[in-house]
Amino acid sequence: MMKHANFTSPPKARDFNRKNCKLQRLNSLQANDLPFTxxxxxxxxxxxxQQLYETAHCQLLGEQEQAMIVDFVTDTVGELIFVATVAxxxxxxxxxxxxxxxxxxxxxxxxxxxxxIGSQLIMTMQQLCPEPLSLKCLTTNTxxxxxxGNHGFTITKTVxxxxxxxxxxxxxx
Numbered sequence: 001m002m003k004h005a006n007f008t009s010p011p012k013a014r015d016f017n018r019k020n021c022k023l024q025r026l027n028s029l030q031a032n033d034l035p036f037t038x039x040x041x042x043x044x045x046x047x048x049x050q051q052l053y054e055t056a057h058c059q060l061l062g063e064q065e066q067a068m069i070v071d072f073v074t075d076t077v078g079e080l081i082f083v084a085t086v087a088x089x090x091x092x093x094x095x096x097x098x099x100x101x102x103x104x105x106x107x108x109x110x111x112x113x114x115x116x117i118g119s120q121l122i123m124t125m126q127q128l129c130p131e132p133l134s135l136k137c138l139t140t141n142t143x144x145x146x147x148x149g150n151h152g153f154t155i156t157k158t159v160x161x162x163x164x165x166x167x168x169x170x171x172x173x
Contacts, residue, residue: 034086034115038124041081041093046073048090049083056107060141079104082124084117094121101131106144122151126172134171 041049053072076095084092091112095105103125108118125133135153137144148170157169 034112036091036112036115036117036120037085038082038120039085041083045081045083045090049081049093052090052093052107052109053105055109059110060138076105080128081105082121084108084112084121086112092117092121094125096125096129096133098129101129101133103133103135106135118147119151132172134169136167136169138167 050072053075054070057070078097079095080098081093081095083090092108093105094103096102097104103122106118106121108121122133133153134156135148136159137148139145139158145168151172153170153172155168156171159166159169
């Protein structure tokens with residue numbers, strides 16, 4: 001089973017089997033001279049993941065979200081979670097519903113954005129799942145929409161909430 005891949009030196013080929021997903025090889029990456037590691041999450045990561053999850057929700061949705069209770073463990077039940085770490089600190093994570101090849105969560109700490117970490121997390125999931133990845137994104141999250149567009153995702157469906165657009169569905173072909 002794959003434990004982690006350090007992106008400061010080329011990793012060796014690894015096999016990872018879980019349901020219909022298989023990891024054949026992770027590519028080496030060193031983004032902006034920032035050494036980071038991508039590895040599968042474990043229960044010891046939950047406190048850091050909860051903090052990152054809460055922070056991301058508040059930044060994205062503002063005060064309306066602060067009144068809501070967000071629980072990382074509950075909201076990611078059944079998902080395959082990979083984390084990005086810098087010096088043992090979790091700086092990002094991605095959650096995948098494997099059966100649908102659906103990215104349910106992708107969050108990067110604000111101080112670590114634009115350093116290739118989100119790109120590497122997506123590439124990791126692409127290597128794990130043979131089916132095209134899909135996700136949904138709030139239309140108000142323009143930075144994320146641009147990021148996904150730059151990574152080959154295209155809008156497949158728009159879901160409206162009353163008179164305004166709530167979110168879009170995207171798929172990578």
